[in-house]
Amino acid sequence: WSRKACTKMGCGASQETKVKRISTKLETKKTVVIVGGGYAGIKLARALDTQVNVILIDRKDHFFHAVGSLRAAVDPETWSQRICIPYDRLLQFGAFEQGVVTEIGEDNLSLDNGKSLKFDAVVTCTGFTGGFWKPDMDAAAQANNHFGQVKTAIESSKDLLIIGGGPVGVEFAGEIFAKYPSKRISLVTSGSQLMAGFPASLHEKLAKQLSAKGVSMYFNQRVDIPNLKVGINMNSEQVILQGEVVLTPDLICLATGPKVVLPAQHPFEVNSRGQIIVDHTFKCGPKHFAIGDCATTGDDMNAFHASMQAQHLAKSLVMFCEQGKEAQLPAYKGGPKGVTIVPLGPQGGASSLPFGTVGPALTAAIKSKGLFTDQTWKDLGFKNGMKDADKDLGRLSSIIGETPGSPTKSPVFARSMVSVHNLQKSEMQAGDLALEEEDF
Secondary structure, three states: OOOOOOOOOOOOHHHHHHHHHHHHHHOOOOEEEEEOOOHHHHHHHHHHOOOOEEEEEEOOOEEEOHHHHHHHHHOHHHHOOOOEEEOOOOOOOOEEEEOOEEEEOOOEEEEOOOOEEEOOEEEEOOOEEOOOOOOOOOOHHHHHHHHHHHHHHHHOOOEEEEEOOOHHHHHHHHHHHHHOOOOEEEEEOOOOOOOOOOOHHHHHHHHHHHHHOOOEEEOOOOOOOOOOOOEEEEOOOOEEEOOOEEEOOOEEEEOOOOEEOOOOEOOOOEOOOOOEOOOOOOEOOOOEEEOHHHEOOOOOOOHHHHHHHHHHHHHHHHHHHHHHHHOOOOOOOOOOOOOEEEEEOOOEEEEEEOOEEEOHHHHHHHHHOOOOHHHHHHHOOOOOOOOOOOOOHHHHHHHHOOOOOOHHHOHHHHHHHHHHHOOOHHHHHHOOOOOOHHHO
């Protein structure tokens, strides 16, 4: 592989000197291979780009912005290409390799294209695969067709059943009723509330909005339908729930059971969910590390926490590459617990934040409108982002704070908590938000 030089027009002498200096420095630096170009992978690769020799490997020719995939399912014309972002601007000095890692060894790995790469450290952050919201596609060109088929299935149905009360099931219900208000939607979950594991107040705000839109919710129910696959299933049979409730959906979405993706051969110990077991420094072998959803990090499984892990590990890897096995790597203290932002279409939703639970107006301002799309393009090296996407990830960071393990001690968090609780409705209506009582 080879490093990229600065070839852009207008690259001044000072920039050329800087690039040359970094390139010279990297000639003596170690090589870190990152397996998986998801949220954790891109953050880690970019953080290390000027510190070590980085090779990022992913099976896709693009970064898939999964946060926007459920909206792409109802509006593929607008969203299917927004959520597929090229990797070619991510790294200035490192390299991207498209391929599937088939085996990870002691100090080298193999790809399905026959290549073998040696490493001084390897990080596995392959995440998980799901249904239509995280499709198994290699090329961005396939996205419009994929999500177009999902939209066609939704439009052809009248009565939809969503199985799963987690973020995918709840958000998908929200996207459907926002786009197709006349559809009949039922949501079934085996849990006693939506978003199990999060505060009851989050469930209450989400359930209130779903109910207001005519979504029927059934709790503590298990649905046993033979040959049901994760994702979209056309249906012509009755579904009978406990209590003699009979549903007649013509489309069923199974929104449960994401599966961890790992190379076919690897040296890692995994738990019952298939996640790589890591220690408090993210190590899982002599030269091996893992972060993100495929690892037992202790964090909630979302892009925000994956980014926090990447930022922490980047500093540790620089130490590891300089000092080797003698390096005293710092422990990861974990991100804020119970933080999640659940959109219900572009204007609705609820969020569990360190200072409490908020409703649709604040959730829409933070995430629902733009789904962090603009910032994600910037994270991939596109300086101007998406012109028509909301610049909202900065607002998320300012609201929840950025101090790992102790968000309530963050000055940013403290200021935000006071300002949010002191907001006056008249002030907010003068701006871009109109808060209602249910927002608090």
